[in-house]
Amino acid sequence: MEIALIILAAFVAVFLGVIIVRTLLFTPKSSITPDTDEVIFNKDKAVENLQTLVRFKTVSYYQKEKEDEGQFSSLLESLPTLFKKVFASCEVKLLPDRAILIHWKGKNDGDPTVLMAHYDVVPTLDEKWEKPPFSGIIENGVLWGRGTLDTKVTLNSALCAAEELIGAGFIPENDIYFAFSGGEEVNGDGAVRIVEYFKENGIHPAMVVDEGGAVVENVFPGVKGACGLIGIAEKGMMNVRYTALSGGGHASAPKPNTPIVRLSRACVRLEDNPFKMHLTKPVREMFDTLGRHSNFLYRMIFANLWLFSGVLDLIAKKGGGEMNALLRTTVAFTQSKGSEAPNVIPPSASVISNMRLNPEDSNQSALSYLKKTVKDEKIQIERLYGVEPSSISETNCTEWEKIASAVASTWKGCIVSPYLMVQCSDSRHYNGFCNHVYRFSSMDLTSEERASIHGNNEKIRLDCIYRSVEFYIRLIKKC
Numbered sequence: 001m002e003i004a005l006i007i008l009a010a011f012v013a014v015f016l017g018v019i020i021v022r023t024l025l026f027t028p029k030s031s032i033t034p035d036t037d038e039v040i041f042n043k044d045k046a047v048e049n050l051q052t053l054v055r056f057k058t059v060s061y062y063q064k065e066k067e068d069e070g071q072f073s074s075l076l077e078s079l080p081t082l083f084k085k086v087f088a089s090c091e092v093k094l095l096p097d098r099a100i101l102i103h104w105k106g107k108n109d110g111d112p113t114v115l116m117a118h119y120d121v122v123p124t125l126d127e128k129w130e131k132p133p134f135s136g137i138i139e140n141g142v143l144w145g146r147g148t149l150d151t152k153v154t155l156n157s158a159l160c161a162a163e164e165l166i167g168a169g170f171i172p173e174n175d176i177y178f179a180f181s182g183g184e185e186v187n188g189d190g191a192v193r194i195v196e197y198f199k200e201n202g203i204h205p206a207m208v209v210d211e212g213g214a215v216v217e218n219v220f221p222g223v224k225g226a227c228g229l230i231g232i233a234e235k236g237m238m239n240v241r242y243t244a245l246s247g248g249g250h251a252s253a254p255k256p257n258t259p260i261v262r263l264s265r266a267c268v269r270l271e272d273n274p275f276k277m278h279l280t281k282p283v284r285e286m287f288d289t290l291g292r293h294s295n296f297l298y299r300m301i302f303a304n305l306w307l308f309s310g311v312l313d314l315i316a317k318k319g320g321g322e323m324n325a326l327l328r329t330t331v332a333f334t335q336s337k338g339s340e341a342p343n344v345i346p347p348s349a350s351v352i353s354n355m356r357l358n359p360e361d362s363n364q365s366a367l368s369y370l371k372k373t374v375k376d377e378k379i380q381i382e383r384l385y386g387v388e389p390s391s392i393s394e395t396n397c398t399e400w401e402k403i404a405s406a407v408a409s410t411w412k413g414c415i416v417s418p419y420l421m422v423q424c425s426d427s428r429h430y431n432g433f434c435n436h437v438y439r440f441s442s443m444d445l446t447s448e449e450r451a452s453i454h455g456n457n458e459k460i461r462l463d464c465i466y467r468s469v470e471f472y473i474r475l476i477k478k479c
């Protein structure tokens with residue numbers, strides 16, 4: 001008996017020892033050495049140009065008749081005046097679906113770098129804004145306006161960087177393409193046309209950079225400092241409709257299981273039985289980078305996921321939000337429809353869920369999970385629209401080093417980490433065509449600023465515009 005106890009105690013001690021040692025060894029990886037050269041450019045011009053771009057009401061709508069096509073073409077027509085040197089020395093192609101491709105010839109004919117952005121924006125609720133969203137007002141070092149963050153800033157910064165470098169006589173090592181679309185917010189085909197153009201002309205990008213992560217604080221448990229998050233994949237998306245039918249009838253004498261009751265049960269089942277957690281490569285690499293900078297408790301969890309992945313799963317399920325979205329396919333019920341009158345049982349009722357698919361899932365696998373979990377053959381489940389998750393880009397390559405170094409050099413002291421983007425971007429059209437697609441919006445954002453993207457009072461600090469241009473200058477110099 002005594003021996004058994006001693007063995008058990010020894011076993012527990014070794015077990016705890018392994019956990020503690022692994023935690024203690026889980027220390028920050030050697031960080032990237034930032035470039036020390038100073039980047040000089042015309043800061044006033046960068047602000048003025050962005051201000052001009054914001055004033056075009058390039059608002060995308062799913063209902064095409066609401067769009068003002070003139071605003072989109074006026075923005076494009078303004079570019080040669082705003083970026084004179086770029087347009088004097090680069091080849092410009094206008095492609096269908098409001099796509100514009102600007103080709104800057106490099107010294108060599110290695111594979112080119114593609115810098116993407118979109119110049120359309122989402123609609124505004126003007127009455128909720130403190131300043132008019134399309135006036136480009138500058139007050140107290142802040143430029144207000146729809147699109148300042150998403151993504152007119154990166155379009156402007158990339159071109160300002162080129163304008164500055166061309167003026168200084170700089171020629172990139174390899175070709176650079178600026179690839180901009182004007183319908184990203186409504187799943188427009190501008191980026192598709194650009195990818196088609198590349199394929200038809202035998203152009204194979206070495207690296208693609210599009211919107212995505214940013215430099216942010218307080219987004220990872222236990223990490224307070226700034227993190228430069230570069231998306232190496234993005235989740236898929238699917239809209240699903242659940243419909244329940246009945247014989248209808250008057251609400252005064254209902255039978256059990258009316259359509260809304262059935263649908264409610266389905267919603268609850270799906271909330272109570274979330275999709276399985278998957279530690280995909282982007283998330284694993286993110287935990288392995290940022291987890292090392294976290295507090296002892298979280299370091300213990302992230303260093304010992306072989307043991308604590310269940311705990312992590314539980315924390316994510318209970319808390320929801322971004323941590324949960326990184327780990328699994330999510331289901332958000334967003335719309336519902338019932339009877340036309342309060343006293344009529346609906347002959348047909350429906351709810352719609354918007355789903356974000358983990359890289360391990362597909363539209364097909366997610367749909368079968370929904371059917372299996374709802375367990376009600378009388379509920380019809382149909383896919384309305386879907387985008388597959390993107391492929392996952394490499395991080396063990398020179399392309400990753402270039403972008404990671406440009407981030408670390410612009411935002412000195414930030415922790416650069418791979419990340420899984422939970423929204424969709426135009427860069428998904430490079431799936432299977434380029435495996436160095438990096439999703440990074442070159443800005444440092446507060447949580448309030450992040451909330452203003454697609455929300456009210458979108459605005460950017462002028463010093464954030466400067467750093468955005470600096471990032472592109474540093475990046476282009478490496479390409």
Ligand SMILES: [Zn+2]
Pocket residue numbers: 122150185454
């Ligand atoms: Zn957007």
